[in-house]
Amino acid sequence: MPEESIENINFDALNAKAISQPLVDHMYTADPSAHVFNGKIYIYPSHDIDAGEAFDDLGSHFAMEDYHVISMDSITSEAIDHGVALHVNDVPWAKEQMWAPDANEKDGSYYLFFPAKAHDGIFRIGVAISNSPTGPFTAQPEAIKDSFSIDPAVFKDDDGSYYMYFGGLWGGQLQRWRTGQFNAEQPDSPTAFLPEDHEPALLPYVAKMTDDLLEFSEKPKEIELLDENGNLLLAGDNDRRFFEAAWLHKYNGKYYFSYSTGDTHFICYAMGDTPYGPFTYAGRILNPVVGWTSHHSICEVENKWYLFYHDASLSKGVTHLRSVKVAEITYREDGSIETLDPYRD
Numbered sequence: 180m181p182e183e184s185i186e187n188i189n190f191d192a193l194n195a196k197a198i199s200q201p202l203v204d205h206m207y208t209a210d211p212s213a214h215v216f217n218g219k220i221y222i223y224p225s226h227d228i229d230a231g232e233a234f235d236d237l238g239s240h241f242a243m244e245d246y247h248v249i250s251m252d253s254i255t256s257e258a259i260d261h262g263v264a265l266h267v268n269d270v271p272w273a274k275e276q277m278w279a280p281d282a283n284e285k286d287g288s289y290y291l292f293f294p295a296k297a298h299d300g301i302f303r304i305g306v307a308i309s310n311s312p313t314g315p316f317t318a319q320p321e322a323i324k325d326s327f328s329i330d331p332a333v334f335k336d337d338d339g340s341y342y343m344y345f346g347g348l349w350g351g352q353l354q355r356w357r358t359g360q361f362n363a364e365q366p367d368s369p370t371a372f373l374p375e376d377h378e379p380a381l382l383p384y385v386a387k388m389t390d391d392l393l394e395f396s397e398k399p400k401e402i403e404l405l406d407e408n409g410n411l412l413l414a415g416d417n418d419r420r421f422f423e424a425a426w427l428h429k430y431n432g433k434y435y436f437s438y439s440t441g442d443t444h445f446i447c448y449a450m451g452d453t454p455y456g457p458f459t460y461a462g463r464i465l466n467p468v469v470g471w472t473s474h475h476s477i478c479e480v481e482n483k484w485y486l487f488y489h490d491a492s493l494s495k496g497v498t499h500l501r502s503v504k505v506a507e508i509t510y511r512e513d514g515s516i517e518t519l520d521p522y523r524d
């Protein structure tokens with residue numbers, strides 16, 4: 180829901196109509212990446228704070244410093260905050276802006292994947308390791324080689340391969356990498372270097388991970404997002420083109436790539452037959468929430484499927500003070516997903 184309409188919202192009425200309530204309300208959380216490890220639900224969110232930075236289109240107001248892990252015994256049980264799992268001060272390569280993370284498990288070790296701005300102001304993606312899903316995590320000394328931009332999501336396929344999906348426009352800097360090198364010109368512009376409306380939209384990236392999950396085993400590849408005619412979505416197709424918040428899940432043998440459309444505030448999805456795509460646009464999963472950003476994950480819990488998402492209803496619309504929520508999603512017979520309205524009429 181766009182920022183400018185916030186002042187007209189009656190938040191008590193809106194919260195009464197919300198399809199779900201914040202999972203925790205003692206702190207602000209966002210960008211929830213949910214997984215089931217050993218039968219328990221673990222959520223890896225951003226930890227929103229008010230650091231006093233003014234709102235801008237580069238996302239400077241998202242000045243997060245650490246991560247907490249939240250766990251739930253079941254989808255209806257209390258959400259438990261396990262405290263600080265990783266702080267930016269303990270990441271040698273990172274300077275600021277601990278944005279949307281994800282995590283995964285391999286052979287009893289847990290890996291937290293996170294974007295942050297390095298000391299040179301360029302977003303990179305790092306890994307931190309723990310022997311517990313709730314941390315504390317120990318960061319690798321360097322960011323992942325050849326990583327860039329934001330919003331990592333790490334998917335484990337049925338054959339045991341792990342893939343990282345990532346990328347984000349504007350403050351996420353994806354548009355600055357079009358030549359393969361970081362373009363540092365016009366540093367204050369969130370939109371410089373974006374394609375024209377009639378050109379293909381910028382694409383998210385995927386890279387297979389090495390066996391130890393610490394590096395990419397290949398150069399990141401673009402993921403093609405196609406329309407119903409097999410053409411790449413265009414940059415001007417703001418209701419459907421990729422902006423940020425990549426997520427990959429598999430249902431009935433199909434790969435679902437889901438993402439946020441950013442400035443039009445939808446969570447959309449596209450379907451494909453391989454973890455590399457191409458993916459064909461298939462619809463919306465979530466209509467706009469209160470707050471500029473929308474970010475989600477999709478996770479199966481006891482044979483039901485859930486959308487973990489956030490909105491800014493608890494903070495009464497403060498864009499960078501968000502709260503993690505969960506709602507069940509429904510698949511139709513043909514594998515398509517019913518669109519959720521976050522607030523009932």
Ligand code: FUB
Nearest residue numbers: 241278279423424472474
């Ligand atoms: O939380 C900071 C940024 O806002 C995330 O990285 C984006 O996906 C958006 O939710």
